[in-house]
Amino acid sequence: TQLLEQSPQFLSIQEGENLTVYCNSSSVFSSLQWYRQEPGEGPVLLVTVVTGGEVKKLKRLTFQFGDARKDSSLHITAAQPGDTGLYLCSGGGADGLTFGKGTHLIIQP
Amino acid sequence: DVKVTQSSRYLVKRTGEKVFLECVQDMDHENMFWYRQDPGLGLRLIYFSYDVKMKEKGDIPEGYSVSREKKERFSLILESASTNQTSMYLCASSLYPRQGGTFGSGTRLTVV
Numbered sequence: 001t002q003l004l005e006q007s008p009q010f011l012s013i014q015e016g017e018n019l020t021v022y023c024n025s026s027s028v029f030s031s032l033q034w035y036r037q038e039p040g041e042g043p044v045l046l047v048t049v050v051t052g053g054e055v056k057k058l059k060r061l062t063f064q065f066g067d068a069r070k071d072s073s074l075h076i077t078a079a080q081p082g083d084t085g086l087y088l089c090s091g092g093g094a095d096g097l098t099f100g101k102g103t104h105l106i107i108q109p
Numbered sequence: 110d111v112k113v114t115q116s117s118r119y120l121v122k123r124t125g126e127k128v129f130l131e132c133v134q135d136m137d138h139e140n141m142f143w144y145r146q147d148p149g150l151g152l153r154l155i156y157f158s159y160d161v162k163m164k165e166k167g168d169i170p171e172g173y174s175v176s177r178e179k180k181e182r183f184s185l186i187l188e189s190a191s192t193n194q195t196s197m198y199l200c201a202s203s204l205y206p207r208q209g210g211t212f213g214s215g216t217r218l219t220v221v
Contacts, residue, residue, distance in 0.1 A: 092207025
Protein backbone atom coordinates (compact mmCIF):
# COMPACT_ATOMS: atom_id res chain seq x y z
CA THR A 1 0.00 0.00 0.00
CA GLN A 2 1.35 3.38 -1.00
CA LEU A 3 1.39 5.95 1.78
CA LEU A 4 2.40 9.60 1.66
CA GLU A 5 3.37 11.13 4.97
CA GLN A 6 3.31 14.90 5.16
CA SER A 7 5.17 16.85 7.82
CA PRO A 8 4.70 18.90 9.76
CA GLN A 9 0.97 18.45 10.20
CA PHE A 10 0.59 22.05 11.40
CA LEU A 11 2.87 25.06 10.99
CA SER A 12 2.32 28.63 12.11
CA ILE A 13 4.97 31.24 11.35
CA GLN A 14 5.36 34.99 10.99
CA GLU A 15 5.16 36.83 7.71
CA GLY A 16 8.58 37.08 6.06
CA GLU A 17 9.96 33.83 7.40
CA ASN A 18 11.05 30.89 5.26
CA LEU A 19 9.65 27.38 5.62
CA THR A 20 9.89 23.88 4.21
CA VAL A 21 7.24 21.16 4.29
CA TYR A 22 7.79 17.55 3.35
CA CYS A 23 6.06 14.69 1.62
CA ASN A 24 7.68 11.30 2.22
CA SER A 25 7.05 7.69 1.26
CA SER A 26 8.76 4.32 1.08
CA SER A 27 7.16 3.82 -2.35
CA VAL A 28 8.39 5.05 -5.70
CA PHE A 29 6.09 7.41 -7.59
CA SER A 30 6.05 8.14 -11.30
CA SER A 31 4.90 11.68 -10.60
CA LEU A 32 4.03 13.86 -7.65
CA GLN A 33 1.73 16.85 -7.37
CA TRP A 34 1.41 19.66 -4.84
CA TYR A 35 -1.88 21.45 -4.16
CA ARG A 36 -3.01 24.35 -1.98
CA GLN A 37 -6.50 24.29 -0.56
CA GLU A 38 -8.30 27.17 1.14
CA PRO A 39 -11.18 26.59 3.57
CA GLY A 40 -14.41 25.63 1.81
CA GLU A 41 -12.72 25.33 -1.59
CA GLY A 42 -11.31 22.53 -3.71
CA PRO A 43 -7.53 21.94 -3.93
CA VAL A 44 -5.74 23.98 -6.57
CA LEU A 45 -2.89 22.31 -8.42
CA LEU A 46 0.44 24.12 -7.94
CA VAL A 47 2.92 21.85 -9.67
CA THR A 48 3.62 18.39 -11.05
CA VAL A 49 7.11 16.87 -10.87
CA VAL A 50 8.01 13.73 -12.77
CA THR A 51 11.81 13.39 -12.88
CA GLY A 52 13.96 12.34 -9.92
CA GLY A 53 15.93 15.35 -8.66
CA GLU A 54 13.68 17.79 -10.50
CA VAL A 55 13.34 21.29 -9.08
CA LYS A 56 10.52 23.62 -10.09
CA LYS A 57 9.97 27.20 -9.01
CA LEU A 58 6.70 29.09 -8.83
CA LYS A 59 7.49 32.63 -7.68
CA ARG A 60 8.48 32.23 -4.00
CA LEU A 61 7.68 28.51 -3.95
CA THR A 62 10.34 25.90 -4.76
CA PHE A 63 9.38 22.27 -5.26
CA GLN A 64 11.86 19.40 -5.32
CA PHE A 65 11.33 15.74 -6.22
CA GLY A 66 13.74 13.37 -4.52
CA ASP A 67 16.37 11.57 -6.58
CA ALA A 68 14.72 8.21 -5.85
CA ARG A 69 11.22 9.62 -6.55
CA LYS A 70 10.04 8.64 -3.06
CA ASP A 71 9.81 12.09 -1.50
CA SER A 72 9.32 15.76 -2.21
CA SER A 73 9.67 19.10 -0.48
CA LEU A 74 8.05 22.49 -0.82
CA HIS A 75 10.05 25.53 0.28
CA ILE A 76 8.44 28.94 0.63
CA THR A 77 10.64 32.03 0.81
CA ALA A 78 9.45 35.13 2.63
CA ALA A 79 6.04 33.71 3.46
CA GLN A 80 3.00 35.97 3.12
CA PRO A 81 -0.47 35.75 4.69
CA GLY A 82 -1.82 34.78 1.27
CA ASP A 83 0.21 31.55 1.50
CA THR A 84 -2.04 30.37 4.32
CA GLY A 85 -3.82 27.12 3.50
CA LEU A 86 -3.71 23.34 3.47
CA TYR A 87 -0.87 22.00 1.33
CA LEU A 88 -1.49 18.53 -0.09
CA CYS A 89 0.80 16.23 -2.00
CA SER A 90 -0.33 13.37 -4.21
CA GLY A 91 1.65 10.69 -5.97
CA GLY A 92 0.93 8.29 -8.79
CA GLY A 93 2.43 4.83 -8.51
CA ALA A 94 1.83 1.13 -8.95
CA ASP A 95 -1.20 1.21 -6.63
CA GLY A 96 -2.77 4.20 -8.34
CA LEU A 97 -3.07 7.73 -6.97
CA THR A 98 -2.36 8.46 -3.30
CA PHE A 99 -2.89 11.67 -1.30
CA GLY A 100 -1.15 12.77 1.86
CA LYS A 101 -3.22 14.26 4.69
CA GLY A 102 -1.66 17.67 4.25
CA THR A 103 0.17 20.39 6.11
CA HIS A 104 -1.95 23.17 7.61
CA LEU A 105 0.06 26.37 7.15
CA ILE A 106 -0.79 29.67 8.84
CA ILE A 107 1.19 32.81 8.06
CA GLN A 108 0.60 35.47 10.66
CA PRO A 109 0.88 39.14 9.67
CA ASP B 110 -9.73 28.72 -18.20
CA VAL B 111 -10.20 24.99 -17.72
CA LYS B 112 -12.84 24.02 -15.26
CA VAL B 113 -14.41 21.31 -13.19
CA THR B 114 -17.84 22.45 -12.11
CA GLN B 115 -19.80 20.92 -9.27
CA SER B 116 -23.48 21.67 -9.36
CA SER B 117 -23.96 22.75 -5.75
CA ARG B 118 -21.68 24.38 -3.19
CA TYR B 119 -23.90 23.55 -0.22
CA LEU B 120 -26.62 20.93 0.22
CA VAL B 121 -28.75 19.92 3.17
CA LYS B 122 -30.62 16.64 2.84
CA ARG B 123 -32.67 14.44 5.13
CA THR B 124 -31.71 10.94 6.21
CA GLY B 125 -32.95 8.38 3.69
CA GLU B 126 -33.14 10.76 0.74
CA LYS B 127 -31.51 9.87 -2.57
CA VAL B 128 -28.90 12.51 -3.35
CA PHE B 129 -27.32 13.36 -6.69
CA LEU B 130 -24.04 15.27 -6.93
CA GLU B 131 -23.15 16.41 -10.41
CA CYS B 132 -19.74 17.16 -11.85
CA VAL B 133 -18.92 18.50 -15.31
CA GLN B 134 -15.47 19.10 -16.84
CA ASP B 135 -14.58 20.98 -20.00
CA MET B 136 -11.06 19.63 -20.54
CA ASP B 137 -11.96 16.50 -22.54
CA HIS B 138 -10.32 14.36 -19.84
CA GLU B 139 -10.87 10.61 -19.82
CA ASN B 140 -10.31 10.27 -16.09
CA MET B 141 -12.72 11.51 -13.43
CA PHE B 142 -12.79 10.96 -9.69
CA TRP B 143 -15.03 11.47 -6.67
CA TYR B 144 -13.50 12.01 -3.22
CA ARG B 145 -14.79 12.91 0.19
CA GLN B 146 -12.72 14.99 2.57
CA ASP B 147 -13.09 14.83 6.34
CA PRO B 148 -10.96 16.43 9.09
CA GLY B 149 -8.15 14.13 10.15
CA LEU B 150 -8.91 11.59 7.41
CA GLY B 151 -7.75 13.51 4.35
CA LEU B 152 -9.05 12.83 0.87
CA ARG B 153 -10.59 9.41 0.36
CA LEU B 154 -11.43 8.03 -3.05
CA ILE B 155 -15.03 6.91 -3.49
CA TYR B 156 -15.24 6.01 -7.18
CA PHE B 157 -13.36 6.76 -10.37
CA SER B 158 -13.88 6.37 -14.08
CA TYR B 159 -11.32 5.98 -16.83
CA ASP B 160 -13.83 6.14 -19.67
CA VAL B 161 -17.45 6.71 -20.53
CA LYS B 162 -19.73 4.01 -19.12
CA MET B 163 -16.85 2.68 -17.08
CA LYS B 164 -16.55 2.91 -13.29
CA GLU B 165 -14.29 1.48 -10.64
CA LYS B 166 -14.67 1.36 -6.86
CA GLY B 167 -12.27 3.38 -4.82
CA ASP B 168 -11.42 2.95 -1.16
CA ILE B 169 -14.84 3.74 0.34
CA PRO B 170 -17.60 2.94 -2.19
CA GLU B 171 -20.19 1.63 0.30
CA GLY B 172 -23.42 3.64 0.21
CA TYR B 173 -22.50 5.34 -3.07
CA SER B 174 -22.89 4.71 -6.76
CA VAL B 175 -21.84 6.66 -9.86
CA SER B 176 -22.93 7.32 -13.40
CA ARG B 177 -20.89 8.37 -16.41
CA GLU B 178 -23.11 8.54 -19.47
CA LYS B 179 -21.08 11.27 -21.17
CA LYS B 180 -17.36 11.95 -21.12
CA GLU B 181 -17.71 15.35 -19.51
CA ARG B 182 -20.14 14.38 -16.75
CA PHE B 183 -19.59 12.19 -13.70
CA SER B 184 -22.36 11.92 -11.14
CA LEU B 185 -22.17 10.63 -7.58
CA ILE B 186 -25.31 9.13 -6.09
CA LEU B 187 -26.03 8.57 -2.42
CA GLU B 188 -28.66 5.86 -2.55
CA SER B 189 -30.07 6.53 0.93
CA ALA B 190 -28.32 9.39 2.67
CA SER B 191 -27.12 8.85 6.21
CA THR B 192 -25.66 11.26 8.75
CA ASN B 193 -22.20 9.68 8.42
CA GLN B 194 -22.17 10.84 4.81
CA THR B 195 -22.05 14.46 5.94
CA SER B 196 -18.82 15.64 4.34
CA MET B 197 -17.08 17.76 1.73
CA TYR B 198 -17.36 16.04 -1.65
CA LEU B 199 -14.77 16.82 -4.31
CA CYS B 200 -14.78 15.91 -7.98
CA ALA B 201 -11.61 15.90 -10.07
CA SER B 202 -10.62 15.17 -13.64
CA SER B 203 -7.19 14.45 -15.07
CA LEU B 204 -5.40 13.76 -18.30
CA TYR B 205 -3.49 10.85 -16.79
CA PRO B 206 -5.08 8.21 -14.52
CA ARG B 207 -2.27 8.31 -11.97
CA GLN B 208 -1.89 12.04 -11.71
CA GLY B 209 -3.99 14.26 -9.53
CA GLY B 210 -5.68 16.71 -11.82
CA THR B 211 -8.07 19.61 -11.56
CA PHE B 212 -10.58 19.75 -8.74
CA GLY B 213 -13.97 21.34 -8.53
CA SER B 214 -14.85 23.78 -5.75
CA GLY B 215 -16.50 21.05 -3.73
CA THR B 216 -19.97 20.37 -2.36
CA ARG B 217 -20.49 20.64 1.38
CA LEU B 218 -23.23 18.08 2.09
CA THR B 219 -25.01 17.96 5.41
CA VAL B 220 -27.37 15.07 6.12
CA VAL B 221 -29.81 15.71 8.97
